[in-house]
Amino acid sequence: MLVAAVLAELGGLATRAVLIEATSRREVDGALRRGEVVALSRGRYALPRVRTAAATAHALRGVLSHTSAALHHGWEVKLVPDRPHVTVPRNRRVSSRDRAVADIHYAVIAPEDISDGVATGVELTLLQCLRTLPDDEALAVADSALRHGVPPATLRRVAMSVRGAGSEKVRRIAAMARGEAANPFESCLRLIASTVPGLCVRPQVRLAGTSMRPDLVDVDLALVLEADSFGWHGDRVALRRDAQRYNAMVVNGWLVLRFAWEDVMFAPDYVRGVLMRIVGLVAKRAEPCCSHECSA
Incomplete structure (x- = not known):
């Protein structure tokens, strides 16, 4: 299941x-061959439940x-849902059997807000995700949308037009998206970092x-956070390459912290605690030395 596990980590x-x-x-x-992953198109792979989601929505006469x-x-998303999210008209009666195969939402969706006849359109999808998902999941979706070509102006339009509960x-989240x-692994780590006072991280910055x-x-803190996925660090060649890379950063004056996928996804309090301690450590080291030390 290594390939499926890597695919899950990738969103x-x-x-x-x-x-x-x-x-x-x-x-x-x-x-x-074993059906652990499926091909959506030439060279584009997914977990099996991603491909079957559209058929489920169609059977329920709703949209993804x-x-x-x-x-x-x-x-890509933080976690692929075990059951697809399907939105149906407000007056639709959904049986308990149907609820067992999908997470049902109710809304009136205009035809122009439906994409490919099977899913909510780009702007409505962004609005739903940013309004209703936990912050880390919402940021993962917003980052991914931009990464895959959604214009920043589209995300800004969604943010400017939203009203009511969850608009703030x-x-x-739209302002944070990059x-x-x-x-998504990196997005979720960045969301945790955003909750730590004194810490301001940016993705994929080239070190001078x-x-x-x-x-x-x-x-400003000369601090690097690495989201370490096992799939890219699981053999001797990768271990040596990464050790050399991390050593190069350290000897050039950077503090480096490495976080596992499982901790970022399922133990955010641990990650936040580590980040708070390192920010405090950097601040302490930056304090002026006491008088007797300076005069020595």
Whole structure:
């Protein structure tokens, strides 16, 4: 299940080339044969439940929405839902059997807000996700939309036009969104970092004098945060390459913290605690030394 696990870490969608780089050609082909991953199109792979979601929505006479619609648009998400999100008209009666195969939402959706006849359109999908999802999931969707070509002006339009409950949250997440973010793992780490006073990280900043672009960088604190996925660090060659890379950052004056996918996704309090402690440590080191030390 290594390929499926890597695909889940990548947000449910990935190209064949990326999966092969993270695992191997043999493992990817084996996962395809076993049905652990499926091909959506030439060179574009997904977890099986991503492909079956549209059929479920059609059977329920509804449309994919929320993170299921995001996946339909080709945007990676923090966690691929076990059951697709399906929105049906407000007066639709849904049986308990149907509720067992989908998370049902009710709304009036205009025809122009439906994409490909099966999912909410780009702007409505962004609005639903940014309004209703937890902050980290919402940011992962917004980052991914920008990464895959949604114009920043579209996201700004969604944020400016929203009214009512959750509108402040929509505008806040939209303002944070960055297309430079590499994947949902990195987006979720950045969201946690945004809650730490004194910490301001940006994605994929090139370190001065090098070709390295770490996942997240706080230039003022000379701090690097790396979102370490097992798929890219699971053999001796990768271990040596990464050790050399991290050593190069450290000897050039950067503090480097590495976070596992499981901690970022499921133990955010631990991650936040580490970040708060490192910010405090950097601040303490920056304090002027006491008088007797300075006179020594």
